[in-house]
Amino acid sequence: MKKTIAVLLILMLIGGLVLTGCGKTDDAQKQQEEVPAEPGDEEKEPLKVALVLSGGLGDRSFYDSSHEGFERAKKELGIEGSVLECKNDPSLYQDQLIQASENAQAVVVVGFEFFDVIQEVAPEYPEVNYIYLDNVVEGFDNITCITYLENEGTFLAGALAAMLTQETSIEGINEEKIIGMVGGVDLPVIRNFQVGYEAGAKYIDEEVRVETIYAGDFEDPAKGKECALALYAKGADIVFHAAGKTGEGVFEAAKEAKAYAIGVDTDQRYINPDVIVASMIKGVGLSVFETIEKIIDGTFEPGKVIYYGINEGGVDIGYGTPDMKQIVPDEIKEKVEEIKAKVKSGEIQVPTAK
C-alpha cells in the first residue's frame, strides 16, 4: 500500500513539474514572439481593449449589445481585444478588472455593479483608460462614464403599449386597458426603466394601468416566463421586459398566451416577430464603438460623464427589419415619433427614478 501511495505521489510530483515547466517555456516563447515583433512593426500598434462584463454573454440583450459594439470596433478600427465575463459573481469583479487592466490600454467596464471596484482599481493603473457603462463615478481622471437615459426610451415604449392596448381590432388585444412589465431585479437602473414606462403610458391615457413584476434574476428565462404569464392572466396584453436573459421567457409566455411583448436593449424583434411588436433600444453597442473610435482618433476626453438619451441616439424604439410583418399600425408609429420629438425639444420632461 505504501508503495502505491509513494508511486502515486511521485507521479503527481512529476506531473506538477511537467505542468509548471510547460508554463515557463510557454512564457518564454511568448516573449520571444513579442520581442522581434515590436521593432519590426512600423505601423501604429493596434489599441488593446478589454471588455469586462458583470454578467455573461448570450443574453441577446444588454451584454451582447456592448459586445456587438466591441466586435464592430475590432473589425472597423482594428483594435485588439478580449472579453472577460464575471457571470454575476461579485467575488470576480476585482480579479477580472485587474486582469483586464494588466493587459489592455483601454478597459470597457459594463455593469453598474463595478461601482466600488472600479474606484479601487483605476487609481492603480493611471495609464489605462476606463470606460464605465451604466453608472456614474466622478472625480477620476481615467474613468469616463457612459450612462443612458433609459427612462426616455421606456417613455416611448410605454406610450406605444398604451396606444396598442386600445387597438382592439388587432387579434390578441383585449378590452382591458392593462399593460405589463417584467423587471429583472428590483434595482435603481431597472426602476428607471419602470418609471419611464409608466409615465409614457399615463401620458397617452390616465386610465391605462401598468402592472410590474420583478423576476429577481437577470439570467433565468423560466422565472421571466412565469412572471409574464401572471401578467397576461391579469389582463395585460402587452408586456415589456427589462430583464436581460430572463426576458427570453417573456417572449415564450407571449407566444403561449397569444399576446404581445416589447423587447429591450437591442432590436429583439428577430427573436420572434409574431409576438414582439417593437423594442426599446439602448444604444450600448453604439456608445462603446463611438468611444473607442474617439480614443483612436485622439478626440477622446477622459474623466467625463456622457449621457446617452434620445438626443444622442442612445435610446430609441425599433420595429425590426422592413421584411418583418408590422403589428404596430402606422398611426401609432407616427404618434411615437411625435412624442420623441417632444422629448427631444424638452417639451416633455420624463421623470427619473431615485
Place this chain on the structure above:
Amino acid sequence: MKKIKLSQDLEYIFSLALSIVLALIIGALIILANGKSPLTAYASLINGSLGSPYKMATTLAKTVPLILTGLATAVAFSSGIFNIGGEGQLYLGAFAAAYVGFTFTNLPGLIGIPLALIFAALAGGFYALIPALLKVKYGIDEVITTIMFNSIAILFTGYLANYPFASSVGKMGATEMIAPAYKLLRLVARSKLHTGIFFTAVIALAIYYLMEKTSVGYDFKMIGTNLIFAKYGGINAERNMVIAMIISGVLCGIAGAFEVLGNHYRFLQAISPGYAFDGMLVSLIVKNKVVGVILMSIFFGILKTGSIAMEFETAIPSELVLVIQAIIILFIAGEKGFAQILRRIHAKEGVRGDV
C-alpha cells in the same frame, strides 16, 4: 499482516486523490476534444492561482468563505441535522455586519469589528435556530424549511438594501459603505485577502477542537452516526441537534460578515455567488472532516482563481472547472467502489506476501 490493515482515513485519502487525478484527466480529455492543449491549460490554471503573491492571495481570499461555510456544513451534517440554509444565514449575517458598520460609525475598530461579528453571528445563529426548533419540536423536515428560508432571507435583505437602507450613491442594490474603522486590513496589494483569514484560522482550530477533542463533538458525531444508539446511550439528541444547527448558522453568519467587512465594504444585493452551496460540496467531498474541509477549500480556491486566468490565456471556458468539480463529486459518490477494488488488490498482495 499488520501492514495490510489500512486505516479507513488513509483509504479514503487514496480514493479521493484517485478521484481528483481521474477528474483532471477527464478534464484534459475535454480540453483535447476542443482542440486545445491540456498542458498549457493546466499550467495557466496553476500559474494563475499560485504564480505570484497577488495570485496566491486572491486564491486564499476565495477560500475564506468556503472554509467557513464548509465547516458550518461539517458541524451540522455530522450531527445528523441537514442545514441547507447556509446561504440565507450568510445573507442575514452579512447584512447585520453591514448594519453595525454603517450605523455605529463612531466606534473604534477594536470594538466595532467584534461587535459587527457578534451581530452577524447572532443573526446567522438565530436564523438557523428556527428550523432546528421546528424539527425537534414538530418533526418538520429541516431540509425543506432551510431551503425555503434561503429565499426569504435573500429577498428580505435585498429589500432592505434597496429601500430602507439603500446607498445614496452609485445606483446599485447596496447599502451605504461601512465606516473606515470597520474595514479589515488588506494583506497583499490589489488583492482582496484580508485579516479575516486569521480569524478563520482561529475558528477552524476551535471547531477542530470541538469536534475531535471534546465530549460535545463526540455526542454530535454519535447522533449523526446512529441516532437510536445515541439516545439509548443517554445523549440528549434534540438539544445537541439544535446546538449543532446554531453553530452552523453562526459560522455562516460570520462568513457573510467577512464578505462585508473584508471584501465589499458594504452589503450588496447579490453578495454571495452561492458560497454556502460550494461549502456544502467541499464538506461532503471530505466527509465532513475539519482538516479535509480546509484543504479542499484551498483546492477549490485554486480551481476558481486559476480558471479565470486559464480562460483569459487559453480561451478555455472557466466552466470547465465546474465540470472537474462535478466529476470529483461523482467519483467520490462511487468511493465505496474504489475502496473495494483497493481491498481486493490488497487481499491478493497479502496472500502472496504470506506465502
